[in-house]
Amino acid sequence: MDAQTCLKKLEYVGVLAFATVDENGAPQIRNISAIHYETDGMYFFTAKGKAFCRELMTDGRVQVLGYTKYKEMIRLSAKAAPAPEAEQKKLIDTIFGEQPYLANVYPGGTRYLAGIVFEIKDAEIEYFNLGVSPIFREKYVIGNGRITFKGYAITDACIGCGKCAECCPQRCITPGDPYQIQQEHCLHCGNCYEACPMRAVEKRG
Numbered sequence: 680m681d682a683q684t685c686l687k688k689l690e691y692v693g694v695l696a697f698a699t700v701d702e703n704g705a706p707q708i709r710n711i712s713a714i715h716y717e718t719d720g721m722y723f724f725t726a727k728g729k730a731f732c733r734e735l736m737t738d739g740r741v742q743v744l745g746y747t748k749y750k751e752m753i754r755l756s757a758k759a760a761p762a763p764e765a766e767q768k769k770l771i772d773t774i775f776g777e778q779p780y781l782a783n784v785y786p787g788g789t790r791y792l793a794g795i796v797f798e799i800k801d802a803e804i805e806y807f808n809l810g811v812s813p814i815f816r817e818k819y820v821i822g823n824g825r826i827t828f829k830g831y832a833i834t835d836a837c838i839g840c841g842k843c844a845e846c847c848p849q850r851c852i853t854p855g856d857p858y859q860i861q862q863e864h865c866l867h868c869g870n871c872y873e874a875c876p877m878r879a880v881e882k883r884g
């Protein structure tokens with residue numbers, strides 16, 4: 680798996696959930712299909728009058744989520760920004776060409792007055808596959824995106840009792856000094872954290 684394949688899978692999914700934060704700090708989520716993909720990122724159309732646009736303009740943080748029929752979750756964490764002014768018309772036409780239903784929503788020239796295209800060029804991509812055994816997760820970036828660590832890690836306080844490995848549903852903890860979590864197979868369920876008598880398992884991120 681890699682970033683480009685994740686973008687391709689999102690393209691196949693088609694309709695994605697876009698989450699933002701509003702001016703009160705509350706989560707806001709909606710489905711978007713007016714998306715154009717290029718190898719270096721993703722472009723999406725919305726209307727300037729929508730709260731979605733206002734949230735992107737004032738905060739910019741966005742999470743984009745898609746789920747395939749193979750039980751793969753793909754999540755982009757990014758900052759979105761308006762695409763360059765000189766490219767707006769071309770991008771609007773590209774998106775409308777790929778999504779013909781949009782011409783019913785914004786017929787004729789109304790699309791140019793109402794519409795705006797945002798771009799995502801720097802993102803962290805999280806891939807999480809629940810359809811394989813053991814489960815598989817990995818992170819990638821596009822552009823200048825940064826990989827952040829989330830999950831559990833075992834510290835040097837470990838005494839090697841093995842209790843964490845016994846209760847791990849994915850059997851992804853291997854003996855050692857200290858014991859090790861195979862991060863690519865970890866569910867982030869927290870069983871190991873609860874079971875450890877030494878508080879040697881740390882939750883991070």
Ligand code: SF4
Pocket residue numbers: 833836837838839840841842843844857858874875876877878879880
């Ligand atoms: S339960 Fe805690 S002390 Fe025991 S092996 Fe796991 S991490 Fe180490």
Ligand code: SF4
Pocket residue numbers: 831843846847848849850851852860864865866867868869870871872
């Ligand atoms: S968080 Fe859950 S899946 Fe991950 S290592 Fe701990 S017990 Fe296993």
